[in-house]
Amino acid sequence: MKTSCPVTCRKKCSEKLTEDIRQRIFDMFWSIGDHSRQWDFLARYAVRAEKKRFTVEKENSKRLHTISYFLPRSQGDNIETTKISVCKTMFLRTLSISFNFVYTALEKSDKGNGFIETDQRGKHINHPKIINEDIVRSVIDHVEAFSPVESHYTRKKSSKKYLEGSLSFPKMFKLYNEWFDPNKYSSKATTVRQYRDIINKNINIGFHKPKKDICEQCHIYENNKQVTQSDKEKHEEHLKEKEKARKMKTKDKELALQNNEILTAAFDLQKCLNVPHGNVSTFYYKRKLSLYNFTIFNMGSHQGYCFSWHQQTAKRGANEISSCVFKFIEDTVGEGVKDYRFWSDNCGGQNRNRIVFLMYMLASLKFNIDISHRFLIVGHTQNEGDSMHALIERQTKDKLLYTPDQWYTAFRFAKSDDKPYKVIEVSQDLIKDFK
Structure with missing residues (x-):
C-alpha cells in the first residue's frame, strides 16, 4: 500500500480513513486473487457518470465522463458496504493500482451492461508445447538427414559441422514438416523458433559461409578494452607485415x-562443392559426392585455371595440390617462362609443407626455372584468385547440377569474356606420388 493523499486534499480523505482501515481495504482487495472479481470491486466503487457541464462543445470535448471514487467504510472486523467519497489519489494509492486498471474495469462493465465477463487471459488453447524427447529426436534426425560436413577451413580448430549455404532455419522447418513421419515420432516441433532452439541446444551446426574475411588478430585487438603498449606495438607490426606482403605481391604482378619470362599466380582450393547441386528439396537428403576445384589465377595474363576432380579420384591434400601445380608449370613453361612467383594462403596441410617444397625442387631442376612461393599474412589472404570462386558460386547459385561433368561445364562457361577459365579434369594418372 502506498502513502495517502496530501493533507491539502480538498476531500480531507486522511481524516475519513485511518491507516489501519486503508491497510485492511488493501489486504481485502488483493486477497481476492481473481481479476474478474477485482474488476467487479473497482466498477462498484469507481462510478462513472456523464459530465453535466462542458467548457467547450460536447462533440469537441476530450473528456465526456466524470469518475467519482469511493472506498468502503470499516466497522469492527467487517468492512461495511457504506461508501466513503475519496479523491482519485487516495483511491489509487490505497489499492496500489494504476488508473489503467480502473479504466479497464469500467470499460468491461459498460460493455456488459453492469456484468463483467470472466478474465480470458490464459484460457486460449495456443499454450506453449512442452518439448519432449521425441520432438528433439525428430529434429536431430532431420538435421542429420542433410548430411552436414566439416568446415574446409577450420576443421582442425572446431568440431562444428556445416550445412549448405542455401539453407536457412525457416526453409529447413518447412522441409521438416514435409519430412515428418507421424508413424515414427509421436510429436513434432510446431514453430520455427522451437525447431531452431532444439538445433542450437543439441547440435553444433552452422550454415557454410565463404572463407572468413575478418582477421582474428585484428578482431581481438579492436575488441580489447584494455590495450597495452605491447599489444599496440604487436598490432602495428602485424599491419606492417600485411602491407609489406601486399606490396611484394603488387610488385610481382607488375613485373x-x-x-613475359616472369609468371605471377595466386592459387587456392575452392570450398567443397557437392553433387547433386540445386534448390530441390530432395537433394538435401541425398548422400553427396564431394567435388574439388583447385584454381590458379595468372595475374599477368588474367587467365584462370580450374583443376577439378571428385572424391573418388583423389583426396585434397598436399600431394594433389603439388600435382596440379606441377601440371600447371609443365603446361606453361613452353611459353618461355623462366621465373615462377606463386602466392597463396598459409594452409599447412595443402600449401605450406615439405611435399610442395620438394615438388618445386623437382620442377626447378627438370625445367631449369626459378620458383618462389610467398605467403600472405594470416587473416589478410584475400587475393585476385578469390574472384574465380566468387564468380563460379554466383553463376551456379540457381542451377541444377547432377554430375561432375556438369560442374566442369559450369566452370568453363562461368566467365563470359574472351578468356574463359581453362578446366583440367584431374584423373588418377595426373596425380603423382610426391610423398
Whole structure:
C-alpha cells in the first residue's frame, strides 16, 4: 500500500480513513486473487457518470465522463458496504493500482451492461508445447538427414559441422514438416523458433559461409578494452607485415605484366562443392559426392585455371595440390617462362609443407626455372584468385547440377569474356606420388 493523499486534499480523505482501515481495504482487495472479481470491486466503487457541464462543445470535448471514487467504510472486523467519497489519489494509492486498471474495469462493465465477463487471459488453447524427447529426436534426425560436413577451413580448430549455404532455419522447418513421419515420432516441433532452439541446444551446426574475411588478430585487438603498449606495438607490426606482403605481391604482378619470362599466380582450393547441386528439396537428403576445384589465377595474363576432380579420384591434400601445380608449370613453361612467383594462403596441410617444397625442387631442376612461393599474412589472404570462386558460386547459385561433368561445364562457361577459365579434369594418372 502506498502513502495517502496530501493533507491539502480538498476531500480531507486522511481524516475519513485511518491507516489501519486503508491497510485492511488493501489486504481485502488483493486477497481476492481473481481479476474478474477485482474488476467487479473497482466498477462498484469507481462510478462513472456523464459530465453535466462542458467548457467547450460536447462533440469537441476530450473528456465526456466524470469518475467519482469511493472506498468502503470499516466497522469492527467487517468492512461495511457504506461508501466513503475519496479523491482519485487516495483511491489509487490505497489499492496500489494504476488508473489503467480502473479504466479497464469500467470499460468491461459498460460493455456488459453492469456484468463483467470472466478474465480470458490464459484460457486460449495456443499454450506453449512442452518439448519432449521425441520432438528433439525428430529434429536431430532431420538435421542429420542433410548430411552436414566439416568446415574446409577450420576443421582442425572446431568440431562444428556445416550445412549448405542455401539453407536457412525457416526453409529447413518447412522441409521438416514435409519430412515428418507421424508413424515414427509421436510429436513434432510446431514453430520455427522451437525447431531452431532444439538445433542450437543439441547440435553444433552452422550454415557454410565463404572463407572468413575478418582477421582474428585484428578482431581481438579492436575488441580489447584494455590495450597495452605491447599489444599496440604487436598490432602495428602485424599491419606492417600485411602491407609489406601486399606490396611484394603488387610488385610481382607488375613485373609479370612487363616481362613475359616472369609468371605471377595466386592459387587456392575452392570450398567443397557437392553433387547433386540445386534448390530441390530432395537433394538435401541425398548422400553427396564431394567435388574439388583447385584454381590458379595468372595475374599477368588474367587467365584462370580450374583443376577439378571428385572424391573418388583423389583426396585434397598436399600431394594433389603439388600435382596440379606441377601440371600447371609443365603446361606453361613452353611459353618461355623462366621465373615462377606463386602466392597463396598459409594452409599447412595443402600449401605450406615439405611435399610442395620438394615438388618445386623437382620442377626447378627438370625445367631449369626459378620458383618462389610467398605467403600472405594470416587473416589478410584475400587475393585476385578469390574472384574465380566468387564468380563460379554466383553463376551456379540457381542451377541444377547432377554430375561432375556438369560442374566442369559450369566452370568453363562461368566467365563470359574472351578468356574463359581453362578446366583440367584431374584423373588418377595426373596425380603423382610426391610423398
